[in-house]
Amino acid sequence: MNFKAIEPVGNKLKILDQRRLPREVRYNEYDDYRDIIESIKTLEVRGAPAIGIAGAFALAIAAQAEVKTDLERLKKILVDIAREIRSARPTAVNLAWAVDRTLDKANHYAGDRIDEYRRILWNEASLILAEDEAMCHAIGAHGQALLKDGDTVLTHCNAGALATGGSGTALAVIYAARDSGKKVKVFADETRPLLQGARLTCWELMQEGIDVTLICDNMAGFLMQQGKIESVILGADRIAANGDFANKIGTYSVAILAKEHGVPFYVAAPTSTFDPGINSGEDIPVEERSPDELTNWGGVPIAPPGVKTYSPAFDITPAELVTAYITDKGITWGKRKGD
């Protein structure tokens, strides 16, 4: 890839500031876990896999910063910090998963050397990043087999390299198809309210030389009606045991439209996105975001002052609407396979 969304540099974490894309390509380096929490909350870094990686490094960085302490006290402090990091965003399972995994790994250390404990945290965060890169690669390799030369794919939000430590989830499939010699075009939903499709997906696909066309979210149905879309590929923030999944608001509408038009609907996600502790979509918490995201753009009001808003960040798509899940372990066919 021609860029990295998230990368450890020395003992800091370097993050591409996605709030500023596409106007400005700026990287920030953090050595305070509270700044990384803020970075996650304000969507400087976003995408379920990427915020998992950021959360794991935030924990490792917090352990480094606590210098005036002994190992037992550090362990106690980190339990609270881990909770704080996990709660930065509630919907994506990867954040909690990565933070817990990193802390568990370190807490299995039976020795008494605090430096070693810190090193284990940092190594585990690095391992999560490396595994994520490998997972992206595997998702791409498995998923590209579903695309034919000349296909046009619709995607929603950004499930790309900007959302992961590697080449992405949904967009990894596009890159892998390209690398295997297939010409694939993409239509990108702009993805209101935060325009991740317009700002991020278009930016990264253009960086990588992929033929991308921007549309408004409400144009997807008309495109499908005209037979211009061969498949939908998008990401997931959390997948329940029954196959229901949470993803960026608007995903459910795209899934209904895809079913109506007989367009295959693929969900690309690493296995860490599957949450066996959640039975169905009804149990996935959906974060509601600030009215400002609907009523203002760049400080300019686009709605009357004081208007009521409803702004769920995610929606829940039932398993019945999924043709297949593209994971790092291979293709898992969904309930719409037979369509």
Next chain:
Amino acid sequence: MNFKAIEPVGNKLKILDQRRLPREVRYNEYDDYRDIIESIKTLEVRGAPAIGIAGAFALAIAAQAEVKTDLERLKKILVDIAREIRSARPTAVNLAWAVDRTLDKANHYAGDRIDEYRRILWNEASLILAEDEAMCHAIGAHGQALLKDGDTVLTHCNAGALATGGSGTALAVIYAARDSGKKVKVFADETRPLLQGARLTCWELMQEGIDVTLICDNMAGFLMQQGKIESVILGADRIAANGDFANKIGTYSVAILAKEHGVPFYVAAPTSTFDPGINSGEDIPVEERSPDELTNWGGVPIAPPGVKTYSPAFDITPAELVTAYITDKGITWGKRKGD
């Protein structure tokens, strides 16, 4: 209503500048038909019925401005001007309808008094406006019977008083329900790219004291999934002989979502929107608009420079998805009536 979108004042046409809403409430007065064409093209005045009225007055105003001419020459000049006005926006049938009707009426005048000819044009434009007000009232009166006390209605774009010479089409139903003592809530799709829902529908419903909540277009499906919407009511720009209709881009997606969730889908439009000369939706021309509307907001880029875009202003919804057409002549049940 607490405002008028379009109103003749003396021998000028007064237009509420909808490009500036909701930030500024500004009226402009025009006595040059070319300014009115520009006003139609730039969406200062918009909505199928309102641009019909504006087109009719543009013709009457053009006739007044041509002072150094005789009647026969004026008639010839007006044929060209009528063509110019009709072509300001291609999709809505009302514009061509209103301009042709005004010109035909005047051309039936058999006398030789140029002032009388000009007066007939002006009177016909005024009559179209008066009839539109009456039509809005009739649409509201018929449509409100479809709503129950406590219903929540989803609407798309702005088919309100701002789009007509009266109380609107889709929103006339809301106002009439309120006036008949029913408490009705509205969810307004923001309606990208030009945000007529956020800027105009929210503004006018708030002016009239209606309980309105703004959402992004891609949130409508999630709302319906949660059972929060009792019916969809929206307008139409052109209705073909078979019942297919053109309306603001995104309408087709809403229609699919409504069918999927068993939510009644109502199209509110005056009879002038029905175009018997068009057999089906396939024959309705769909205007494509500038990429800027997708890539910029208030001069701020929201997508990478040079990104390709696809921006149809309208989409075509097949008759199969319509529960009923609410017109000034009454309710015409559609093919989804039995749902």
